[in-house]
Amino acid sequence: MVINKIKNSVKKMLRPAGKAKAVKTVRQKVAASRVTAKKTLKSRPAPVVSAPEAKREVVLGINEVAIEKTKFSHPQVRKVQRVMPSELPYGYGKDKMVLQVRDPWWLQTYWEVAAGTWNTLKDKLKEMFFNAKKVLRVYDVSHIHFNGKNAHRHFDIEVSHEASSWYIDVGGPGRSWCVDYGLKLPNGEFITILRSNTVNTPLDGPSWVTDEEWMIPEEIFGRLYGMGFGFGKSSPVGKGWQERFKHALFSGVLASPGITSAGSPVKLPRGKGRQFWLVVDCELIVYGATEPDASVTVQGKPIKLRPDGTFTLRFALPDGKQVIPVKAVSADELEERTITPIVSRETKSSQVLKEMAAT
Amino acid sequence: MNKGYLCLVLHSHLPFVRHPEHEDFLEEDWLYEAITETYIPLLWVFEKLVEDKIDFRVTMSLTPTLISMLTDPLLQERYSKHINKLIELSHREIERTSWQPEFQHLAIMYLNLFCRARDTFEHHRRNLVLGFKRLQDLGKLEIITCGATHGYFPLMDVHKESVRAQLKVAVDHYERNLGRKPRGIWLPECGYVPGHDELLREAGLKFFFTDSHGVLHGHPRPKYGVFAPVYCKNTGVACFSRDLESSKQVWSSIEGYPGDYNYREFYRDIGFDLEYDYIRPYIHPDGVRINTGIKYYRITGPADQKEAYNPHGARETAASHAGNFLFNRQKQVEYLYDFMGKKPMIVSPYDAELYGHWWFEGPQWLDFLIRKISCDQDTIRMITPSEYLAENPRNQVITPSMSSWGWKGYSEMWLQGSNDWIYRHLHEGSERMTELVHQYPHAGGLAQRALNQALRELLLAQSSDWAFILGTGTHTSYAVRRTKDHLLRFNRIYEDIRANNIDEEWLADIESKDNLFPDIDYRVHQ
Structure with a gap:
């Protein structure tokens, strides 16, 4: 006996969210300063909301990031089983300050002050210790051997008491920097607790120095410079070409128009407004049984029986009529049976958008 | 006589993901997908070119972590199981799509691809590194190394010992697997900080790559922009720099080829589209839906409504995109040649996994491009960095600028x-x-x-x-x-x-x- 059964399947077409939202890798510009270490250890970054992101800046590397990200496919959910359940220590119990370059304009520093160091300071400063502000002193130490006193200039950033890392806007490409973490006493005196390593920010434009042996006229260099950045022969030239490049490269003018119209693979979330949706499809399961040694064909094609003589076939069922003759022939070829299910599918759909209830 | 050079660089990398403690570990699929969709299809392209006696040069990095995984018996065994399951799924798909001819011929295409992939895998005794090594030994590929585990060097700068370890482990590992020392390196994420060239020199490496601004913002000014390598001051290590124009044509989500509506849609995979009980044996054992690699649609357009993929149309498009890429490089080279009074070097680096995995037709595009360069024109010659330096030993000396090819061009992606x-x-x-x-x-x-x-x-x-x-x-x-x-x-x-x-x-x-x-x-x- 052959029974056929239509299986309607309402499917959520689940998508790998991580991929579909590849463009979201363009994260917000990091805020001027953050108390990061503590927060990020405890809480994961909040899920990124979709709507306003389409307008985000598109700058160097966005495509590289989006494409590279597709290598790392992810499931929707994943249970985390820790091999070693313990967490990393919050600190390592020592005095340490590290300064790193994020880009030509921004530095990042993190630090740790040993408990003993704090105690010594408390003993020494007494009352003043508790009235002191915690401060980062940022020194411009370009082209000098810094001894703590000979910086070209410095500026202070007051940081919160519990902060242990900070992003610093130095706004100074092509310079060298060093940072102290210390206490600023009510009388204005600055006491250094930690001193960082020295770092150099890169230039944010071409060097002003030309090698004598490899001289090149300004105009020609400007052209080559633009071509290297992919502006082709339409590179901005003439007066102020450097400024115009800087603007184009780092402010997003370079690649921004049109990314919202990209079909795929760098795919944007669906448009604004309501995002309700429904997908319905049908499959047909044809199954049955006969003598295990019989030969069976379905729509004329031979199929394989299970050892017990049963069989199951599964078909995507498009709209229209399907005639499905199932024919079994006995092993000795003396008997033949045919059963022919006829199935038709017709799909109708409708959409209703009700008025929103006033709230 | 050619007027310039094209240096195609494919950076192949995956992090070390190997979990013997779990029978089935989802992130290991990164490797299996890349093997089926990128590494094997690239081998097919290169091996066929050799067979057809088409001369070519491609520079390719194989990172130490990737080599480690490709040569690991456990992962090889798991890949074998993985591809066999895909083959089983393709058979079921061919049956399931009996009444949908527009999909059934694609199911047959996947069955053929997966069977061929399995044959190639076994043909190389499950070690694909040997396949790439053979192409290097034939002089067609120049395989370069990378940081041992793809550490981002600019943020390791305070501990140069670690950068040194990344380099020395990588160089040693390369030599054990490829039978000679590497000449060059792909710095992880193109992350360069002045001074690291000294560490490269110590490790015996002769050249590396930066993004465009690494050289363009170098000091003093690079006379030929990104169109000729420079030597780093004091160390003499050569630095090749990316040409953004050729990069954008492939990478860009706006102008880039891979977004063409005829190409296969990456995001519509039957692992997500099909009924749960049916697909369940082929997704993650936890029941989490994942990509299977079987995708039936073409990009079609910006809307969610997608049409069935047409391999012939896509192939035509890949051929015309290869022609367009070559045409643009010819124009670029001719213009630069007159302008510079010297043969320009166009360096076009890409993530290897872009080809095949993300851009399904990428390997075909590469095949068309190489054949056109070899057979249809004389303006451009493909070259490897080592060959270029041997032919052009005199280059300007500068200090390149700190840079990466990541988001915004510096370290923010990782910081x-x-x-x-x-x-x-x-x-x-x-x-x-x-x-x-x-x-x-x-x-x-x-x-x-x-x-x-x-x-x-x-x-x-x-x-x-x-x-x-x-x-x-x-x-x-x-x-x-x-x-x-x-x-x-x-x-x-x-x-x-x-x-x-x-x-x-x-x-x-x-x-x-x-x-x-x-x-x-x-x-x-x-």
Whole structure:
């Protein structure tokens, strides 16, 4: 006996969210300063909301990031089983300050002050210790051997008491920097607790120095410079070409128009407004049984029986009529049976958008 | 007579993902997908070109972590199972789509692809590195190395010992697997900081790559922009720089070829589209839907409504895109040749996994491009960096600028609110590793094993991939876990060594899990 059964399947077409939202890798510009270490250890970054992101800046590397990200496919959910359940220590119990370059304009520093160091300071400063502000002193130490006193200039950033890392806007490409973490006493005196390593920010434009042996006229260099950045022969030239490049490269003018119209693979979330949706499809399961040694064909094609003589076939069922003759022939070829299910599918759909209830 | 050179660079990398402790581990699929969709299709393209006697030059990095995985017997066995399951699924798909001819011929296409992939895999005795090595030995490929675990060097700058270890382990590993020393390196994420060229020189490396602004913002001004390599001041290591115009044509989501509506849609996979009970045996055992690699639609347009993929139309498009790319390079080279009074070098680097995995038709495009360059024109010659330097030994000396090819061109992708917490721990790890090397310069036996494993764990923690995934902000748990696990293992070894209390059983266990770089020598970390 052959029974056929239509299986309607309402499917959520689940998508790998991580991929579909590849463009979201363009994260917000990091805020001027953050108390990061503590927060990020405890809480994961909040899920990124979709709507306003389409307008985000598109700058160097966005495509590289989006494409590279597709290598790392992810499931929707994943249970985390820790091999070693313990967490990393919050600190390592020592005095340490590290300064790193994020880009030509921004530095990042993190630090740790040993408990003993704090105690010594408390003993020494007494009352003043508790009235002191915690401060980062940022020194411009370009082209000098810094001894703590000979910086070209410095500026202070007051940081919160519990902060242990900070992003610093130095706004100074092509310079060298060093940072102290210390206490600023009510009388204005600055006491250094930690001193960082020295770092150099890169230039944010071409060097002003030309090698004598490899001289090149300004105009020609400007052209080559633009071509290297992919502006082709339409590179901005003439007066102020450097400024115009800087603007184009780092402010997003370079690649921004049109990314919202990209079909795929760098795919944007669906448009604004309501995002309700429904997908319905049908499959047909044809199954049955006969003598295990019989030969069976379905729509004329031979199929394989299970050892017990049963069989199951599964078909995507498009709209229209399907005639499905199932024919079994006995092993000795003396008997033949045919059963022919006829199935038709017709799909109708409708959409209703009700008025929103006033709230 | 040619008027310029094209240097195609394919950077092939995956982080070390190998979990013998789980029968089926989702992130290992990154490797299996890349093998089926990128590494094997690239081998097909290159091997066919050799067979057809088409001369070509492609520069390709194979990162030490990728080589480690491609040569690992456990992962090879798992890949074999993986491809067999895909073949089984394709058979079921051919039956299921009997009444949908527009999909059934695609199911047949996938069955053929997967069967061929399995044949190629077995043909190379399951070791695809041998396939690429053969192409290098034939002089067609120049394989370059990368940081041992793809650590992002600019954020390791405060501990150059770690950069040195990344380089020395990589060079040594390359030599063991490819039978000679590497001449050049793809710096992980193109991350360069002035001074690291000295570390490259120490490791015997002759050249590396930066993004465009690495050279354009170098000091003094580079006379030929990105169209000729420069030598780094004091070290003489050559630096090749990316041409953004040719990059954009392929990478860009706006102007880039891969977004063409005829190409296959990456995001519509039957792993997500089909009925759950049916697809269940082919997705993750936890029941989580994942990509299977069987995708039936073409990009079609910006709307969600997609049409069936047409391989012939896509192939035509790939051919015309290859022609367009070549035409643009010819124009570019002719213009630059007159302008510079010298043959320009166009350096076009791409993530290898772009080809095939993400851009399904990418390998076809590459095949068309190489054939057209070889047969249809004389303006452009394909070249490798080593050949270029041999033919053009005189180059300008400058100090390139700090740069990367990541988001915004510097370090922000790997240094932002979501991932900056890792550096405190990574740097402490580097400091502790250096301390161990100084304290135990001649360790043997169990202590030596522990020290070697300590360096493996530190290197694994340093992979830029973890910070990258954290930076993208989605599905970060695996990256968090890997960063912490390796650091926790490292810290425990550090403490055990100092307390002279090494737990051999535990050590053996993590040696068997994080088993890459079997010949590592912890002393390179100094």
